[in-house]
Amino acid sequence: GKPMHNVKKKQLSVEQQAARRQENVRRAAHYTTLSRAAAARRAARLLDAESLSSVAKVVEINPDHSTMWNFRRECLQAMHGTVVVEGASSSDPLRHACETEFELTQACLMINPKSYPVWFHRMWVLTWAKCDWAYARELKLTTKMLALDERNFHCWTHRRFVARASSVGAEAELKFTTEKIEINFSNYSAWHYRSKLLPQLHATNSGIPRTELVAELQFLRNAFFTSPEDQSAWFYHRWVLAQLTPASRDDASSTSNIWAQWEEVLLSELAMLRELRDLEPEAKWPLASFAYVLKLVSESRGCNEGSKSGLSNAEATELDDALSKLQGIDMSRANFYATKFG
Amino acid sequence: HTSYICRVSADSESFEFQVSEHLRMSGVYWGACALHLLSQLDQLQREQIVSFVLSCQRGNGGFAGNLGHDAHILYTLSAVQILALFDALDYLDESRVMRYVASLQQEDGAFAGDEWGEIDTRFTYCALCCASLLGRMEDINVQAAVEFIQRCENFDGGYGCEPGGESHAGQIFTCVGALAIAGRLDMVKEKELAWWLCERQTPGGGLNGRPQKDADVCYSWWVLSALTLLKRVDWIDGSALRRFILSCQDQEEGGIADKPGDVPDVFHTFFGIAGLSLLGTDDVPPIDAAHAMPASVMRKIEARNAERAQVRERRGGSQSTETQPLPLMSFVDSAFTTRAEYERWAAEMKAGGNEQVEWWQLKDNDLGKT
Numbered sequence: 257g258k259p260m261h262n263v264k265k266k267q268l269s270v271e272q273q274a275a276r277r278q279e280n281v282r283r284a285a286h287y288t289t290l291s292r293a294a295a296a297r298r299a300a301r302l303l304d305a306e307s308l309s310s311v312a313k314v315v316e317i318n319p320d321h322s323t324m325w326n327f328r329r330e331c332l333q334a335m336h337g338t339v340v341v342e343g344a345s346s347s348d349p350l351r352h353a354c355e356t357e358f359e360l361t362q363a364c365l366m367i368n369p370k371s372y373p374v375w376f377h378r379m380w381v382l383t384w385a386k387c388d389w390a391y392a393r394e395l396k397l398t399t400k401m402l403a404l405d406e407r408n409f410h411c412w413t414h415r416r417f418v419a420r421a422s423s424v425g426a427e428a429e430l431k432f433t434t435e436k437i438e439i440n441f442s443n444y445s446a447w448h449y450r451s452k453l454l455p456q457l458h459a460t461n462s463g464i465p466r467t468e469l470v471a472e473l474q475f476l477r478n479a480f481f482t483s484p485e486d487q488s489a490w491f492y493h494r495w496v497l498a499q500l501t502p503a504s505r506d507d508a509s510s511t512s513n514i515w516a517q518w519e520e521v522l523l524s525e526l527a528m529l530r531e532l533r534d535l536e537p538e539a540k541w542p543l544a545s546f547a548y549v550l551k552l553v554s555e556s557r558g559c560n561e562g563s564k565s566g567l568s569n570a571e572a573t574e575l576d577d578a579l580s581k582l583q584g585i586d587m588s589r590a591n592f593y594a595t596k597f598g
Numbered sequence: 599h600t601s602y603i604c605r606v607s608a609d610s611e612s613f614e615f616q617v618s619e620h621l622r623m624s625g626v627y628w629g630a631c632a633l634h635l636l637s638q639l640d641q642l643q644r645e646q647i648v649s650f651v652l653s654c655q656r657g658n659g660g661f662a663g664n665l666g667h668d669a670h671i672l673y674t675l676s677a678v679q680i681l682a683l684f685d686a687l688d689y690l691d692e693s694r695v696m697r698y699v700a701s702l703q704q705e706d707g708a709f710a711g712d713e714w715g716e717i718d719t720r721f722t723y724c725a726l727c728c729a730s731l732l733g734r735m736e737d738i739n740v741q742a743a744v745e746f747i748q749r750c751e752n753f754d755g756g757y758g759c760e761p762g763g764e765s766h767a768g769q770i771f772t773c774v775g776a777l778a779i780a781g782r783l784d785m786v787k788e789k790e791l792a793w794w795l796c797e798r799q800t801p802g803g804g805l806n807g808r809p810q811k812d813a814d815v816c817y818s819w820w821v822l823s824a825l826t827l828l829k830r831v832d833w834i835d836g837s838a839l840r841r842f843i844l845s846c847q848d849q850e851e852g853g854i855a856d857k858p859g860d861v862p863d864v865f866h867t868f869f870g871i872a873g874l875s876l877l878g879t880d881d882v883p884p885i886d887a888a889h890a891m892p893a894s895v896m897r898k899i900e901a902r903n904a905e906r907a908q909v910r911e912r913r914g915g916s917q918s919t920e921t922q923p924l925p926l927m928s929f930v931d932s933a934f935t936t937r938a939e940y941e942r943w944a945a946e947m948k949a950g951g952n953e954q955v956e957w958w959q960l961k962d963n964d965l966g967k968t
Contacts, residue, residue: 260863265860376716413762488810
């Protein structure tokens with residue numbers, strides 16, 4: 257796992273401590289021998305198969321040793337060329353070399369799935385050797401690894417790289433995020449990716465169509481009613497509302513129509529949030545979002561010519577009650593609630 | 599904590615020491631900065647450390663994480679920070695260092711970590727912080743760097759490693775810190791981001807790095823420094839955080855761990871103390887939130903940079919004026935243990951430059967381009 261994290265302190269007897277220390281020093285000496293051997297080959301500029309083997313022994317223990325990966329890349333370039341003209345056919349030694357790199361990096365990732373130099377090396381090999389033949393498999397690898405840890409941002413980054421390099425479209429990736437979210441509504445990484453894919457999908461239009469955003473609100477409702485305590489969807493909710501805000505849209509419709517539509521959306525959300533609030537009065541997220549949307553309603557009324565600006569007395573009381581309640585159930589953020597959303 | 603840091607820093611026989619060899623430069627910075635905040639910097643051997651730092655400089659001007667390792671922007675920043683802590687910046691040929699840093703900037707404003715081309719907003723931070731500490735902001739394209747950071751902004755007001763990357767408190771610190779150094783905090787979605795950051799506080803009082811993750815002492819720095827720069831530290835419960843940090847101390851051995859009951863390390867010891875500094879508690883002196891350096895050191899640096907700027911102006915304001923390179927350390931003064939290693943290093947420093955291919959240039963898929 258990640259170095260220096262989650263190492264439990266154990267209570268050991270003096271004898272146990274001495275034994276553990278002895279083992280620790282032995283492991284250190286073993287590693288140092290391997291590291292020095294590889295460093296010596298580098299200093300002697302030996303860029304060959306034996307050096308690759310020497311480096312592998314080091315990075316299997318210490319995958320974060322980026323200089324060793326640099327040395328590895330120098331060996332590969334010396335053996336197969338700095339610039340690869342064409343992606344290798346299956347009989348080519350270059351292809352065999354790439355497979356070795358994929359095996360090694362995968363082994364390292366099993367030990368430490370969050371090592372920057374390992375992920376970078378894998379991406380470097382794919383680009384340097386023009387591994388078009390490998391991208392379908394790479395996508396599957398990221399799917400598999402995300403099933404193990406859906407929040408591994410290195411893996412998501414690699415997936416984006418693979419998708420771009422092999423022209424996997426935003427539509428397909430959006431479907432992938434839907435699947436991830438349906439398995440677990442609390443998948444912040446998937447919601448985040450969605451926030452990138454929707455604009456990408458509609459880059460040539462004048463932004464994300466209103467119908468799509470309203471569909472997102474419906475999708476979010478499923479999350480809210482299934483697991484209201486899962487926070488990810490609530491963050492995404494705010495973004496969807498921000499995209500629907502008249503101030504951020506290029507819609508062709510008339511001004512009064514936009515604002516009336518917007519207030520309609522907000523009031524619909526408000527009704528849903530009231531329902532949730534009443535179902536789960538001690539739940540922070542429905543209440544915090546309820547207060548937030550009420551504030552949006554207040555601001556929007558100020559802009560809509562037809563309506564009164566601000567909140568009715570009943571609504572204002574609801575907002576104050578919500579903020580007071582939040583200061584009690586979400587004490588860490590008492591000061592934040594006191595600012596009435598900054 | 600002082601004795602913990604000194605003991606661990608000297609325990610070269612341990613496995614943990616050996617497998618952290620690649621980041622030794624950063625390890626020295628964490629230890630030295632923590633000791634400085636504890637007013638115990640004199641527990642370290644200044645000459646030995648300065649010698650180690652300078653012996654890690656490579657021909658291309660960058661600094662490596664350890665002797666014989668390759669230069670990288672991460673360790674270049676750590677090296678500059680260490681020298682600043684020890685008031686030893688005069689040993690640096692800052693033009694040489696900045697030439698390396700500037701060489702890593704890409705067309706889109708991003709910074710690579712080294713000549714192999716990995717892109718990450720951490721490296722943008724390293725570049726800007728380095729330039730700021732050396733008083734050489736004009737050597738890099740700050741505007742382009744800011745534009746790249748902007749492209750890394752996310753739906754929640756946070757920032758990721760690269761465009762499209764998920765928001766993470768570590769990356770948020772690097773981006774907000776870089777923007778602060780660039781004087782462009784106006785680019786930040788302050789309210790949204792500050793709210794996202796204050797939502798990092800967990801019921802136990804500690805801070806996590808992103809939604810649904812565990813609290814970890816190092817986020818006492820990444821989150822708190824960003825909130826400090828956004829002037830909203832009061833949006834979290836400071837006393838609850840303080841209790842959490844203090845509960846992560848190892849009462850027997852000293853040092854601070856990532857979570858209560860875990861084994862401590864120098865990284866978490868530093869960031870725990872730095873967090874307390876930002877909270878203004880426990881008599882820890884102030885730390886600069888953008889540069890992660892004691893405020894007292896920053897004052898000296900600012901004075902130094904102002905003076906040097908005046909000197910350059912008097913000379914005619916040209917950055918490209920070729921000043922005499924500083925003399926190389928002798929073998930005896932260096933950190934090298936064999937003459938052969940020293941000679942190799944000295945030859946490289948005299949020659950300058952780096953013959954490794956700039957891989958990032960290959961991304962253009964331009965056949966025949968070397």
